[in-house]
Amino acid sequence: MTHRTRLAPSPTGALHLGNARTFLVNWALARHQGWQIVMRIEDLDGPRVKHDAAQQAIDLLRWLGIDWDEGPVYQMTDLEPYRMALRKLAERGLAYPCNCTRREIEAASRSAPHADEHELRYPGTCRPAEPRSIAAASIELEECGWRFRVPDGPHPFVDQFLGEQQINVQQTVGDFQIWTKGGLPSYQLAVVVDDARQGIDRIVRGNDLVTSTPRQQLLANALDADYAPQFWHLPLVRGTDGKRLAKRHGDTRLVHYREQGVGAQRIIGLLAEWCGLGPRRTLTAEEFAAGFEIENLSQQDVLFHPTDERWLFGES
Template identity: 55%
Template sequence: MTTPRSRLAPSPTGALHLGNARTFLWNWALARTRGWSLVMRIEDFDGPRIRAGAGESAMDTLRWLGLDWDDEPLVQSSDRTPYLERMDALAEAGLAYQCHLTRREIGSEAAAPNEGDHELVFPADLRPEEAGDSLPFQWREGSHWRFMTESGHHESVHDQISGVHDFEPASECGDFVVWTVRDEPAYQLAVVADDIRQGITDVVRGDDLLASSARQQLLYKAFRSDPPRWWHMPLVRGADGRRLAKRHGDTRLDHYRDAGVPPEKILGLLAWWCGLISCREPITKEDFLEAFDASRLPPKDVVYSHEDETWLTS
């Protein structure tokens, strides 16, 4: 029987904050307490948002917190071949097509994005005539490639934390981008290609990516591979109810580290947020593992409060 495998996958677009840390720590503890393999991946296909050195910084910060992983880290941008091979397969099967439309052109015809979403729904009637044909994959300047979604198709996502969710990708996002105008694999394609080649059986991440699981399952089917088990965690939010970000102050782990906050305090706050201890108190990583119980994760989002900040920095 194959040993289950999960991955830590920071994106080097900025420093890790408390919300990221909670997800990575819970993922690490889930893997370590169940005897899974755990690997590191630096997801650095995000164009101009990528910051030099942020990947190494993220790994250094996670080590400071006490996390470890198996094998050498995989850096996406180090080899484009796996993604090109997947695009060749999609294009040859007639499942993806080249699109030259700009966001403005799509916006004039597409449905408005959902509240809080910046993605336009791409309708089937904007497809080029050759969509569905078997064509060689090639990128041209100013173009991108989209994966075709089937009208009326429902995709069921079984999440280990929140249960079963039903999605209809054609109406929720339409044909989605798999290769970008920057001549890079899009997030949906890159993570599926990597999870397949790394043998990932369990994906742990924030529940803001739950809808992405439906799209990724379509790609798994296209590649004739089984999708992983999904674990989508409730998010950490600020007092205003919005996802934790710069607007809520400096919640970077490096900020607390530089201020002399010990990792045991960070671990204690995160353990409290994960429902593992009854109050905020410093704990070691060994304490966290001993207390870990996936079933105790609170079902609702966590709010980072003034009291949390005061306790951390006092």
């Protein structure tokens, strides 16, 4: 059996050093293990999708020396598989309509726990007391949001990098959104549908998405999807303040470095040091893959220091 993974940039913003590190590790693991790689552009986040960002991401990954075996495929090309999944969940009483706004959810759940700083726990405002089957013909896909009915209780799974995990989805995020009022599937639903139909069984991504794993496994089970991937959730790159890379940490976009004359091998050399390949030095992607061992990758998030940027520009 040939295993398959995916590189899945979202064209909602430019790739930065943290994204590059995750993609490079994913690519190196795939080339080590003989996995096929699918390039998938996750372009469903409507208003946040930026013009030309998808093509820029493809060009930058190629510039780094990262390649793939299939694609790029774009989610927006065909929405029908996601519609079919929503209809199935609704007919089974596992999805229900909800048009609560973020402000309303925040007001109703001020003291509730949440998965991270960006996600509130849904308090169940629109949740039917009992599961209720909804006929597919009556589903409004363009005018209503939908949520997945999450069972209470711990959900255990094994991460290949982090080890055993156990998350209670109901207590962290509650019944999460699977369809938007704009008529598009959410990230959680789209990922499950796409991974199942594209045969993706090896998933490498940042540890900020570890709480998404049980949600996606619950959805897959509810859809009877052929979906049992192994997961590797990797540490993030953060600023010296401990927060995820953002504009406040300076311009860490790959396109910025390329425009300023920083070579791809210089960037890979810095990423290699962050990945346990020894002192920083210029490297090609192939040299990175030849020396990379997942066992040498620390589970601690990396801090991006001003000295790192100076090295990229050849100043130290």
